[in-house]
Amino acid sequence: QSALTQPASVSGSPGQSITISCTGITSDIGADKFVSWYQQYPGNAPKVIIFDVRVRPSGVSKRYSGSMSGNTASLTISGLQAEDEADYYCSSCTHSSTLVVFGGGTKLTVL
Amino acid sequence: EVQLVQSGAEVKKPGESLKISCKVSGYNFADYLIAWVRQMPGKGLEWMGIIFPGDSDTTYSPSFQGQVTISADKTINTAYLQWTSLKASDTAIYYCARQGSTGNFDYWGQGALVTVSS
Numbered sequence: 001q002s003a004l005t006q007p008a009s010v011s012g013s014p015g016q017s018i019t020i021s022c023t024g025i026t027s028d029i030g031a032d033k034f035v036s037w038y039q040q041y042p043g044n045a046p047k048v049i050i051f052d053v054r055v056r057p058s059g060v061s062k063r064y065s066g067s068m069s070g071n072t073a074s075l076t077i078s079g080l081q082a083e084d085e086a087d088y089y090c091s092s093c094t095h096s097s098t099l100v101v102f103g104g105g106t107k108l109t110v111l
Numbered sequence: 112e113v114q115l116v117q118s119g120a121e122v123k124k125p126g127e128s129l130k131i132s133c134k135v136s137g138y139n140f141a142d143y144l145i146a147w148v149r150q151m152p153g154k155g156l157e158w159m160g161i162i163f164p165g166d167s168d169t170t171y172s173p174s175f176q177g178q179v180t181i182s183a184d185k186t187i188n189t190a191y192l193q194w195t196s197l198k199a200s201d202t203a204i205y206y207c208a209r210q211g212s213t214g215n216f217d218y219w220g221q222g223a224l225v226t227v228s229s
Contacts, residue, residue, distance in 0.1 A: 034213040034214045034215075036213075036214065036215040036216070038156070038216070040156075045206055045219040045220065045221055045222055046156065046206070046216070046219060047219070048215055048216060048217055051211070051213065051215035051217075052213050052215070057217070089155060089156050091156075091158070091214060091215075091216075092214065093213070093214030097170075098144060098161055098170050098210070098214070099158070099170060099172065100146070100158040100210070100214045101158060102148075102155060102156045102157065102158060103155070104155045105155040105156070
């Protein structure tokens with residue numbers, strides 16, 4: 001599949017909720033869609049915060065949630081905090097392939 | 112504890128060759144895919160390809176096919192990314208990561224900065 005599309009930037013004030021979209025998700029007919037989300041701080045490796053569309057790894061804040069509608073995946077961060085300011089990337093692969101594509105990344109600014 | 116420890120930063124000239132490494136510990140290296148991900152300066156993440164260390168089977172992104180070689184030595188739990196002739200445009204941070212069956216990357220190396228400059 002082609003690279004996924006994310007907004008280049010989003011912003012929000014502390015306490016608010018924001019949503020980052022990721023469009024262009026495809027899948028094999030009748031198969032599940034596999035989407036993950038990563039958080040990356042400057043100078044650090046990315047960290048997975050959501051996988052399999054909506055599953056949070058152990059230790060990841062419940063303020064992060066994932067969802068899917070059609071060919072668009074979304075990451076919602078509720079109760080925005082200063083520490084959420086980072087770059088966020090979505091990724092996806094199909095059921096029949098190990099080939100992964102990333103979105104272009106979204107810079108989140110906490111105002 | 113799962114760890115992926117990458118080799119250090121490299122400074123090379125165009126046309127030179129390079130092989131960087133990713134040493135794995137904390138799980139059975141042969142059982143999980145290892146992916147390589149490129150991040151050019153100020154840019155996003157790009158999936159380059161994967162290797163299954165159990166049988167050294169590889170899959171490359173069409174964008175990187177023929178440009179790099181991914182290999183692994185399961186006797187020393189280490190994956191490699193190799194170039195035969197570097198270009199200035201290869202300047203980037205390269206991450207190795209463990210890739211799960213649904214395409215998620217649950218563990219990452221610290222990244223290796225490769226600078227190619229004359």
